[in-house]
Amino acid sequence: MIKERTFLAIKPDGVQRGYIAEIIGRFEKKGFKLVGLKQLIPSKQLAQDHYGVHRERPFFKDLVEFISSGPVVAMIWEGEGVILSARKLIGPTKPLDAEPGTIRGDLAIDIGRNIIHGSDGEETAKFEINLWFDKHEICDWETSDSEWRSEN
Numbered sequence: 001m002i003k004e005r006t007f008l009a010i011k012p013d014g015v016q017r018g019y020i021a022e023i024i025g026r027f028e029k030k031g032f033k034l035v036g037l038k039q040l041i042p043s044k045q046l047a048q049d050h051y052g053v054h055r056e057r058p059f060f061k062d063l064v065e066f067i068s069s070g071p072v073v074a075m076i077w078e079g080e081g082v083i084l085s086a087r088k089l090i091g092p093t094k095p096l097d098a099e100p101g102t103i104r105g106d107l108a109i110d111i112g113r114n115i116i117h118g119s120d121g122e123e124t125a126k127f128e129i130n131l132w133f134d135k136h137e138i139c140d141w142e143t144s145d146s147e148w149r150s151e152n
């Protein structure tokens with residue numbers, strides 16, 4: 001069985017506003033499995049590498065400053081379809097376009113303070129997991145009720 005994994009990060013605004021439990025709870029309730037979790041204040045270098053694709057964008061400098069300005073909760077979540085599903089649970093980049101029920105739709109207003117990051121595809125997920133986590137920080141485990149969750 002292929003284990004699909006994605007990288008999610010609660011950004012400094014989500015941490016400061018006290019939404020760690022709220023956000024983790026949404027992915028737990030959905031049925032995904034947490035296999036990596038840590039809190040850190042990212043270095044500028046890490047923030048730049050993470051958002052490297054946006055290097056040429058006018059908001060890049062502010063984005064890097066912001067992400068490295070305070071604690072981030074970095075996570076790896078696992079489950080079938082988790083990459084796309086997490087993006088749906090998060091909602092679109094611009095929180096005012098995000099439907100109620102999504103994390104950004106429920107909890108944010110500002111595009112520059114949209115409280116959570118989620119990998120946007122398979123390759124990005126692999127890249128981001130490797131960038132943020134060492135192998136030994138990833139916890140391979142099976143839920144005791146896994147047989148009730150899926151046919152795999």
Ligand code: DAT
Nearest residue numbers: 054059063092093111112114116117118120
């Ligand atoms: P997402 O986080 O939904 O994957 P993205 O990859 O396009 O969105 O952009 C990364 C982050 O950069 C986004 O979460 C917030 C910031 N950002 C994107 N577009 C922006 C803009 N027009 N002005 C300010 N910040 C922006």
Ligand code: MG
Nearest residue numbers: 117118119120
């Ligand atoms: Mg993105």
